[in-house]
Every structure is written in C-alpha cells, then in structure tokens.
Amino acid sequence: MSTEKKLTVALTYNLKKNESNLNEDDEAEFDDLETVNDIKLSLEAIGCEVILLEATSEIVNTIQNRNIDIVFNFAEGLKGRGRESQIPALLNMLSIPFTGSDETTLGVALDKSLAKRIVAYDNIKTPKFQVFFNGKEKLNKRLKYPLIVKPNAEGSSKGIIDTSVAKNNEELYFLINRIITNYNTPALVEEYIDGREFTVGIFGNDDDLEVLPIMEINFDNTKGTGFYSYNVKKNSKNLTSYICPANLSAKEQKLISDFAKKIFNSLECKDVARIDLRVSNIDGKPYFIEINPLPGLVDGFSDLTLIWKSMGREYKDLIKRILNESLKRYGMSTID
Known part of the structure; x- marks a missing residue:
C-alpha cells in the first residue's frame, strides 16, 4: 500500500x-x-x-x-x-x-477596452472601438456603422442581445444607455466585423503553447443574428452548430493559431485561455474580439469543454491538463 x-x-x-x-x-x-x-x-x-x-x-x-x-x-x-x-x-x-493567469492578466482581460489597447500596441488587429461612460459622449468619427455594443467588463455574453448591432445613431444610443443603466458599467462600442467567428483554446506557457482544434461558431440557424449573443449562447444546442475542427485550409489554420498564440503571450496568460476572434470577409484577416483566461468549464456546454470533447477526450483529462500545466510552471511534480 x-x-x-x-x-x-x-x-x-x-x-x-x-x-x-x-x-x-x-x-x-x-x-x-x-x-x-x-x-x-x-x-x-x-x-x-x-x-x-x-x-x-x-x-x-x-x-x-x-x-x-x-x-x-x-x-x-x-x-x-x-x-x-x-x-x-x-x-x-x-x-x-x-492554476491559471495571475490577478493582473485577469483584471486586464475582463476589461475589454484595456485588453484591446494592449494587443493593439503589439500590432494585433482588433476592431476600432470607443468606450461610453455616461451615454452622452459623441461617437468618434473614425468609427463606421455597423457597430456592436456590449458591456465593457462582463463575460459569458452578458448584456449582448440579438439586436446589439446598431446601424444608426438612434439604435446605437439606445443600446449604449441600456448597458449603462441595466449593468452599471461603461459600454464598449466597436466596429462589427462581418465574417466567420472562431474560438481558440490554448494550453501552456511562454513559448511552449498548444493550440487545440479551432472551433467555428456557425450562425446559420440564429435567424440572422450572426454573433454570439447571450440568447444564442444560452440556447446553443438548439440555435448554433459548433464546427470543430473548423473547415480551414492549412494556411488559415496557421494564421489563426499564430494569431491566438500572439494574443495569449501579449496579455501574459498562464496555463490555459480561450480566445474569440473573427476573420473579416473584407480583408481575410483575423481580428481579436476578446479573451477568457478563466474559461468556463461546464461539461458539454462551455466552449473549451466542447473543443476538448471533439478530440475524443474525457472531461477529467481536461481538468488534469489544466492542473498539470500549473504544476509544471511552479516546478512541482505533475500527475500521470
């Protein structure tokens, strides 16, 4: 014994x-x-x-x-x-x-505008944006419609409704004031990237990173929403199809994987993260949307668990992988 x-x-x-x-x-x-x-x-x-x-x-x-x-x-x-x-x-x-990232990375990542400023400094493409604190600010002239409106410091698609993409000033300020009033947080307004949406799971630290199979969010059955609203996420089993691995060429896979790894290290993530991005129909380039260095772990529902399941792996092995990445980072013995 x-x-x-x-x-x-x-x-x-x-x-x-x-x-x-x-x-x-x-x-x-x-x-x-x-x-x-x-x-x-x-x-x-x-x-x-x-x-x-x-x-x-x-x-x-x-x-x-x-x-x-x-x-x-x-x-x-x-x-x-x-x-x-x-x-x-x-x-x-x-x-x-x-396990996972430290307090600085988590604090920055949850504040979407701060995260976008940092990745932009590292020449990572992200949609043009503006933060509205009281709903009375004028829209910056460099921003062009359509514009998507979301809480600046929330996750899990909170505050994003099926009509969160504004096509004019009236729709925009209605959405901005809804966020500020209902969620008591500034509203992030960013240019809407028309294109395919992907989510990328990453394990590891520094240069030793593994990108999991890239998952595409298919919005064909979302009645024209075209983006990850709270309603779409909540009813994901009925409304969306998760395509994993996504139908991508080898060149596209490398482009997205390299892009995601650059974001992971730009924000100094540790052990695990999941990154959301869209690939523009106009220029074919990926744009950083947001990152979750504290990804959801609801078995069979959270995106990271769905990606893991698509690999034919068990849930307990996902938990073990996260733990082992941390143990290795601290110089502790990993679990076989």
Missing part, C-alpha cells in the same frame, strides 16, 4: 444564487453545484485530495488555515471590474500556488 501523500487541491468557485435579478444574465458567469462537483470528482479521479472553498469574503479568513498544495481556481469574483483578480491576488499574497 502506497504511503505517498496525495496532492491537496483547493477548489475555488462562485455559485449561482438563483436570486431575483434585474437582468436574466446577471449570474451567467457563476457556476452551479453540478459543475463544482464535476471538477471535484475529476480531481479525485486523478488522485487528488480536494477541499471546496467558495470564494466569498469568508475565504480571506479560512484559506490560510488549510494545508493546501495548490488551488484550482475558477472563481469569477464578486464585485467590480477587477473581480476575477480577487482570488489570485489573495493567493499570491499568501504564496499559495494556483
């Missing part, structure tokens, strides 16, 4: 409360207990001892008293545009290893 100590992994998360909210999608980024248990069971299946830690304010007082080797972090945080940074910042302060 082996006496080798099991790796103790704390699992940090935020649960849906199913409270009465102003917007249908207010808790879209949070997870339910089923997903938490799926990750817990996957970690236990590969030989880990798992401690569940819901990322409420109480975690500040409790996490220091647990004998934790590493944290598997998929907590979304509670408040503010830097909410995804809360747990990583705490863990770094306490010198506790954790």
Whole structure:
C-alpha cells in the first residue's frame, strides 16, 4: 500500500444564487453545484485530495488555515471590474500556488477596452472601438456603422442581445444607455466585423503553447443574428452548430493559431485561455474580439469543454491538463 501523500487541491468557485435579478444574465458567469462537483470528482479521479472553498469574503479568513498544495481556481469574483483578480491576488499574497493567469492578466482581460489597447500596441488587429461612460459622449468619427455594443467588463455574453448591432445613431444610443443603466458599467462600442467567428483554446506557457482544434461558431440557424449573443449562447444546442475542427485550409489554420498564440503571450496568460476572434470577409484577416483566461468549464456546454470533447477526450483529462500545466510552471511534480 502506497504511503505517498496525495496532492491537496483547493477548489475555488462562485455559485449561482438563483436570486431575483434585474437582468436574466446577471449570474451567467457563476457556476452551479453540478459543475463544482464535476471538477471535484475529476480531481479525485486523478488522485487528488480536494477541499471546496467558495470564494466569498469568508475565504480571506479560512484559506490560510488549510494545508493546501495548490488551488484550482475558477472563481469569477464578486464585485467590480477587477473581480476575477480577487482570488489570485489573495493567493499570491499568501504564496499559495494556483492554476491559471495571475490577478493582473485577469483584471486586464475582463476589461475589454484595456485588453484591446494592449494587443493593439503589439500590432494585433482588433476592431476600432470607443468606450461610453455616461451615454452622452459623441461617437468618434473614425468609427463606421455597423457597430456592436456590449458591456465593457462582463463575460459569458452578458448584456449582448440579438439586436446589439446598431446601424444608426438612434439604435446605437439606445443600446449604449441600456448597458449603462441595466449593468452599471461603461459600454464598449466597436466596429462589427462581418465574417466567420472562431474560438481558440490554448494550453501552456511562454513559448511552449498548444493550440487545440479551432472551433467555428456557425450562425446559420440564429435567424440572422450572426454573433454570439447571450440568447444564442444560452440556447446553443438548439440555435448554433459548433464546427470543430473548423473547415480551414492549412494556411488559415496557421494564421489563426499564430494569431491566438500572439494574443495569449501579449496579455501574459498562464496555463490555459480561450480566445474569440473573427476573420473579416473584407480583408481575410483575423481580428481579436476578446479573451477568457478563466474559461468556463461546464461539461458539454462551455466552449473549451466542447473543443476538448471533439478530440475524443474525457472531461477529467481536461481538468488534469489544466492542473498539470500549473504544476509544471511552479516546478512541482505533475500527475500521470
């Protein structure tokens, strides 16, 4: 009988409360207990001892008293545009290893306009954009219709409705004020890239990166929406087809893969991320839309899990891969 100590992994998360909210999608980024248990069971299946830690304010007082080797972090945080940074910042302060990107990358990535400014500095193409803070700003003359409007610091397609692409000033300012009023956050307005949409999963660190099969979002059955609204995402099994691997030439695959890896490193991501981009019908070039360095892990629903499933791999192996990338980065022993 082996006496080798099991790796103790704390699992940090935020649960849906199913409270009465102003917007249908207010808790879209949070997870339910089923997903938490799926990750817990996957970690236990590969030989880990798992401690569940819901990322409420109480975690500040409790996490220091647990004998934790590493944290598997998929907590979304509670408040503010830097909410995804809360747990990583705490863990770094306490010198506790954790999976995924640090607080700086997570904070920047959630703020779409900040992420776009950084990648643009590295000559990565992204749609022209403008942030509206009060809805009274004039539209910058360099922006041309159609324009898509979304919350500047939200994920999971929150705030994006089926009519979020504006064709004129009246539609634009209606959408801007809807975001500012309903979500209490600035609105990001960016030029709408007419073309194919792809999402790219990446594992690794620095120059040692693996791009997973590229997935295309097929909007043929979305009644003309043509983009990833909250409604499309929520009803994805009925409305959209996920094409993975996408039907791309070898040249197109390399173009998109290299583009995604450049974004991953430009934003200093660690271990895992998922990148959304569109390839323009006009110039054939990819444009960065947004990045999720804390990708959803809902089995059979979240994009990264669907990409992984298309490879014929089991969910527990996805969880193990994320954990192993982190263990390797910290110089710890990986799990076979």
